[in-house]
Amino acid sequence: MKARRLGSSLLVAGVAIFAASVAVRAETVNEVSVQNGARAVPATVVVPDGEGPFPAVVMNHGHGGGRQENGGFGRIAKALADKGILTIRMDFAGSGDSKEPFTEGYLTNMISDSNASLGYILEELCGR
Secondary structure, three states: OHHHHHHHHHHHHHHOOOEEEEOOOOOOEEEEEEEEOOEEEEEEEEOOOOOOOEEEEEEOOOOOOOOOHHHHHHHHHHHHHHOOOEEEEEOOOOOOOOOOOHHHOOHHHHHHHHHHHHHHHHHHHOOO
16 A cells, blocks of 8 residues: 555656756755645755755645655655655645645635745746
8 A cells, every 4th residue: 555655746746847957056855835826835845965055846735635645655755855856745625734725725816825935936036
């Protein structure tokens, strides 16, 4: 069962990936709030040790999941950081630590929140 959950998490991460190359200062794990219009989107940023620029991945969870994915997304983010890849993962509306109702978790909002998370990396961490 654990292998199936990990496989599902990897599939979700693999299907909904956005990549960018960013220059950031070295940090480890930061819990942040990504502002997307009126929505405050809870997110976790994992930055590899060392000097950037680092490639970056936006990790999107599946329906009914959350940015922690039972610890699976944290382990994936750590493994990526160990390979020099920065990650950001967020909770969509109605999931995890999101204060938004689940009824706001429709595809347009999910895409917008994912794009806002990429924007957060580009603007907040590398000043673009």
